[in-house]
Amino acid sequence: GAVVSQHPSWVICKSGTSVKIECRSLDFQATTMFWYRQFPKQSLMLMATSNEGSKATYEQGVEKDKFLINHASLTLSTLTVTSAHPEDSSFYICSAATSGSSYEQYFGPGTRLTVT
Amino acid sequence: GQNIDQPTEMTATEGAIVQINCTYQTSGFNGLFWYQQHAGEAPTFLSYNVLDGLEEKGRFSSFLSRSKGYSYLLLKELQMKDSASYLCAVRDHDNAGKSTFGDGTTLTVKP
Numbered sequence: 001g002a003v004v005s006q007h008p009s010w011v012i013c014k015s016g017t018s019v020k021i022e023c024r025s026l027d028f029q030a031t032t033m034f035w036y037r038q039f040p041k042q043s044l045m046l047m048a049t050s051n052e053g054s055k056a057t058y059e060q061g062v063e064k065d066k067f068l069i070n071h072a073s074l075t076l077s078t079l080t081v082t083s084a085h086p087e088d089s090s091f092y093i094c095s096a097a098t099s100g101s102s103y104e105q106y107f108g109p110g111t112r113l114t115v116t
Numbered sequence: 117g118q119n120i121d122q123p124t125e126m127t128a129t130e131g132a133i134v135q136i137n138c139t140y141q142t143s144g145f146n147g148l149f150w151y152q153q154h155a156g157e158a159p160t161f162l163s164y165n166v167l168d169g170l171e172e173k174g175r176f177s178s179f180l181s182r183s184k185g186y187s188y189l190l191l192k193e194l195q196m197k198d199s200a201s202y203l204c205a206v207r208d209h210d211n212a213g214k215s216t217f218g219d220g221t222t223l224t225v226k227p
Contacts, residue, residue, distance in 0.1 A: 042220075043217045043218060043219040044159070044203070046214065046215075046216070049214055093158050093159075104164065105215065106161075109157065109158050110158045112156075
C-alpha cells in the first residue's frame with residue numbers, strides 16, 4: 001500500500017513553454033502533498049506544501065506564479081512550471097502524507113525535467 | 117528554522133558496519149527520519165524516531181538523542197546494494213508533516 005505515482009517520469013521542453021507534472025496517491029487519500037526539487041548531488045529542497053482544497057504554502061524564495069500548484073482532490077496534486085528556463089531543469093519529487101497521527105511521507109518516483 | 121548536518125561521503129567494506137551521524141539545531145522538533153535514495157530515484161523511508169533511544173529494523177538501526185540534537189543510522193552486514201545517499205530529515209513541530217532534509221551522506225560500499 002501507500003503508492004504515489006508521478007507523471008511524466010521525464011520530460012524535455014523548450015525554453016518558454018510550460019510543463020505540468022502530476023502526483024497521485026493511488027491507494028490512500030493524501031490530505032497533504034509536498035513538492036521538492038533536487039539538483040544533482042544535492043538534497044531535497046522543499047518548494048511548497050499543498051493541502052487539498054486550499055492554496056499551497058510556498059517556501060521562501062520559490063515563485064508561486066512560476067510554480068503553480070493545484071491540489072484539487074485528495075488523490076491528485078499538480079505542479080505546473082510556467083515559462084520554463086534551462087535553470088529550471090531539475091528532478092522534481094512529490095510526496096504525500098495522510099492526516100492524523102501518520103508520520104510518514106510517501107514519495108513519488110520523481111520527474112526529470114530538462115529545459116532546452 | 118532547521119539546520120541539519122551530516123557527513124558528505126563515507127566509504128565502507130562489504131560485510132562491515134557503518135554509522136552515519138546527523139546533528140540538528142531546530143526551532144521545533146517532531147521526529148527525525150532517515151531515508152535512502154539511490155541515484156536518479158526518489159527517497160525511500162528507512163526509519164522514524166521521535167523518542168530517545170534505538171530503533172532496530174533488520175540490518176538498519178536508528179538512534180536519537182533529543183537533548184543532544186543527535187541521531188545516527190547504523191547499517192550492519194553491508195551489501196553492495198546499500199551504496200546510496202542517506203538523508204536525515206527533521207519534521208517540523210507543526211502538524212503539516214513538513215520536514216527539512218539534510219544534504220545527505222553518500223555511502224559507497226566496496227567489495
